[in-house]
Amino acid sequence: xxxxxxSPQSLIVQxxxxxxxNCAYENTAFDYFPWYQQFPGKGPALLIAIRPDVSEKKExxxxxxxxxxxxxxxxxxxxxxxxxxxTYFCAASIESNTGKLIFGQGTTLQVKP
Amino acid sequence: xxxxSQKPSRDICQRGTSLTIQCQVDSQVTMMFWYxxxxxxxxxxIATANQGSEATYESGFVIDKFPISRPxxxxxxxxxxxxxxxxxxxxxxxxxxxxxTEAFFGQGTRLTVV
Numbered sequence: 001x002x003x004x005x006x007s008p009q010s011l012i013v014q015x016x017x018x019x020x021x022n023c024a025y026e027n028t029a030f031d032y033f034p035w036y037q038q039f040p041g042k043g044p045a046l047l048i049a050i051r052p053d054v055s056e057k058k059e060x061x062x063x064x065x066x067x068x069x070x071x072x073x074x075x076x077x078x079x080x081x082x083x084x085x086x087t088y089f090c091a092a093s094i095e096s097n098t099g100k101l102i103f104g105q106g107t108t109l110q111v112k113p
Numbered sequence: 114x115x116x117x118s119q120k121p122s123r124d125i126c127q128r129g130t131s132l133t134i135q136c137q138v139d140s141q142v143t144m145m146f147w148y149x150x151x152x153x154x155x156x157x158x159i160a161t162a163n164q165g166s167e168a169t170y171e172s173g174f175v176i177d178k179f180p181i182s183r184p185x186x187x188x189x190x191x192x193x194x195x196x197x198x199x200x201x202x203x204x205x206x207x208x209x210x211x212x213x214t215e216a217f218f219g220q221g222t223r224l225t226v227v
Contacts, residue, residue: 032214043117043205043218044156089155099144099209099216103155 002027004092006104013111019077021107023090026071030092034101035064035075038087047088048075051095080111115139117219119206125225126196133192134222136206141186144209147179150221151202159204162189196226 006023013019023033031052036044050057050064050073057064063076077084090104116139126132136145145162159179161169168181183189193200206219 034215041220043207043220045218046215049214095214097144097209098214099146099207100158100161101156101216103157105155 002102004090004102004104006090006107008107009105010108011110013080013109015080015082015111015113017080019080019084019109019111021075021088021090021109022072023074023104024072025092027092028071029094030102031095032093032098033064033066033073034091035062036089036091038089044089077109082111082113085109085111115142115208115210115217117206117208117217119219119222121222122220123223125227128197128226130196131192131194132196132224133190134204136189136191136219138187138208142208143186143211145183145189146207146209146216147181147189147191148205148207149202150205156205159191193224198226200224201226
């Protein structure tokens, strides 16, 4: 019940295309859903986060779509760039402790020039 | 943001030995965490490092294997004890700023056990 399932495991997108990564969770107590970006040799860095009281959040080229009834959320990267090539992790936690994160399995994104 | 320094950045250790990883934060924080990222895998929370009291371990992790110290609000150590090749992972320190929601991560310590 604590799992967060992420797909796909890897993704190749052409420059300018849309990258879509999906996550699903089971624990309805989760109420904070961040996405982290990780480059090789670096720690993860927060990209964007959403709470279940909204269905969508957009920051620049990055959008989270959230479906509370389906217990699913997704990351959309518009106009994907080669610099977006990284590993992306979805995560979930309970608002009272957003440092205790349950991470998805990760998606390795490659954006081809 | 938060500046988190981890030492060492990488190490190669013999099986049966122990390694202590240090995490230094640029300002006082109440919440510090240690995560493990196995090769090509996701991150798994090992424990919450509590200042002034024993760390709180997640299921599957025990104090004898991963003792943690938290002597003050800017510093913590994680020891990986009696290492085996299965302990080869990246170990990451994470902090949550007081009254913040964003978890910040250090760059990680890449441990290889041979």
